[in-house]
Amino acid sequence: MVVPAKREEEAIVLDFLQNGYSFDTRPIHLKTPIAQALGTDRFTLLELVPKKDVHMQPRAKVYIGDQKREEVHHVNGRIPADKLTATAQSELPYAIKAIVDANPQRFVDFYNNAQPLSIRTHSLELLPGIGKKHMQEILQARDERPFENFEDIKARVKLIMDPEKLIINRILNEVKGLEKHNLFVIPPAVEEPERRFSGPRRF
Numbered sequence: 001m002v003v004p005a006k007r008e009e010e011a012i013v014l015d016f017l018q019n020g021y022s023f024d025t026r027p028i029h030l031k032t033p034i035a036q037a038l039g040t041d042r043f044t045l046l047e048l049v050p051k052k053d054v055h056m057q058p059r060a061k062v063y064i065g066d067q068k069r070e071e072v073h074h075v076n077g078r079i080p081a082d083k084l085t086a087t088a089q090s091e092l093p094y095a096i097k098a099i100v101d102a103n104p105q106r107f108v109d110f111y112n113n114a115q116p117l118s119i120r121t122h123s124l125e126l127l128p129g130i131g132k133k134h135m136q137e138i139l140q141a142r143d144e145r146p147f148e149n150f151e152d153i154k155a156r157v158k159l160i161m162d163p164e165k166l167i168i169n170r171i172l173n174e175v176k177g178l179e180k181h182n183l184f185v186i187p188p189a190v191e192e193p194e195r196r197f198s199g200p201r202r203f
Helices: 086-102 104-113 132-144 150-156 163-175
Strands: 010-017 034-039 045-050 061-063 072-078
Touching: 010 045, 010 086, 034 086, 086 104, 086 163, 104 132, 104 150, 104 163, 132 150, 150 163
Parallel strands: none
Antiparallel strands: 010 034, 010 061, 034 045, 045 072
């Protein structure tokens, strides 16, 4: 089973603001370019500051780990979903799909290993569109043998139209903070304060 890294090492750019945010009223020469991005392991929304003369394109993957960074000068910290620009919001589903497509086994494993949350609710039921009947069919199929990929799920669980899309939609809702329980988005540690900072930081 593939598990998320302990901190974000890479991120996908959602939007690049050459002159910073529009609400920043400082003179243009004092403004700092900003990129909004999504971490590829923990689905963390991040604000990045690029190196001088670096222009980041939406959907580009950038390294943000502790080793030498080519594009990113530092990471300002986490940002809430409601701070995303309109462009970043529109790019978010594409970024999530790119992450799922790059590591499908991690999410196929969810179908293979998901467990009950309580006596009444199974974690599979937290996927949008999955009810008791879908859940029972998934459990029965995986008991016969583990799912190999999304196509295998689709072929063996007749009630599911697109198992990958169900994952993407769930992650999207979690990133936006619309879900009570997170299956894929890993929140920051309770003891770690949310704040802006000027140097490297682990996520």
